[in-house]
Amino acid sequence: MSVAEPRRIVLFRHAKADWPQVTDHERPLADRGRMDAAVAGRKLADTGVPFDLALCSTATRTRETWKLAVQEFPHRPKTVYEERIYEASPGELIAVLNETPDEVRSAVLIGHNPGVQGLADVLPGSAEEDARSRMSRRGFPAAAFAVLTFTGSWKALEPGVAKLLDYWAPSE
Template identity: 55%
Template sequence: MTAENTRRLILIRHGKSEWSDVDDHERPLAAKGRKDAPAAGKWLAATGITPGTALCSTALRCRETWKLAAAELPQRPPTRFEDRLYDASLGELTALLNETSDEVTDLVVVSHNPGLHALADALAGDGEDGPLAQMRRGGFPSASVAVLTFDGPWKSLENGSGHLTHFWSPTA
């Protein structure tokens, strides 16, 4: 990968949410989610990963997760709240990422499972070592973070085109 063409995709699953009588889209974070979301942001800051742009699901639990995680970063990136991230499939997530401007080199996406786990797994392709093995063993728990790199424009992002460089989970 050449530095000028390398893209970094940071996937954050929303923190643990409360199960209540409200509409699924409006479920807030539970106490555990309010604790784990800032920890995800601290982990990103400690690793030196600083996203330049953020896409966040419009679901309340995602917005709350991002607010708490972003508060721990040295600088909060511009954020776009995206309806299409809510309940998005692997194909829908990939199509949305393919729309990203090539001016963006480091993108964070705050969204939901099972889509995020499927996306990280599909982009990372084959292999069973390191972060990929950790993610495949433990799944993609609430407030987890996967960091993938790939070479080329966003429109070329497809299954197997990335490399999972980091995986962090509050349960690890």
């Protein structure tokens, strides 16, 4: 794939987690989270983006979110569980994405707030107005995702180079 071809990235926040007596990293999804993760998976499949790669936090709630969401996809992408995504800042998430091989045309990153929302705020230099206004109104609740596009190498991904194409969040 040429680095001049457009690339897609989806920033996907894990679904609603439960609060049992476990460490934060081991928190599982709540019943609502399991339902929203499957719905988000259907919505992601509806975008028509054929994902080549999924980068998922190692936290239990992100792994469970991805497992439920990906069942809705016609094609299961290669999944890499990356511990650096857990509690990562937008800059740290960009560093992880910068390591993506240029053969990858589209990727989904399954992570946590505030990092995922911060990244969705800083990557786009432009946006489809409806998507930007919906994201501004809703914030980035559990199971929300943003679809962005950019042109160039993954190594060149930085704030302001992407365009926000779409945004979705579950009903509250």
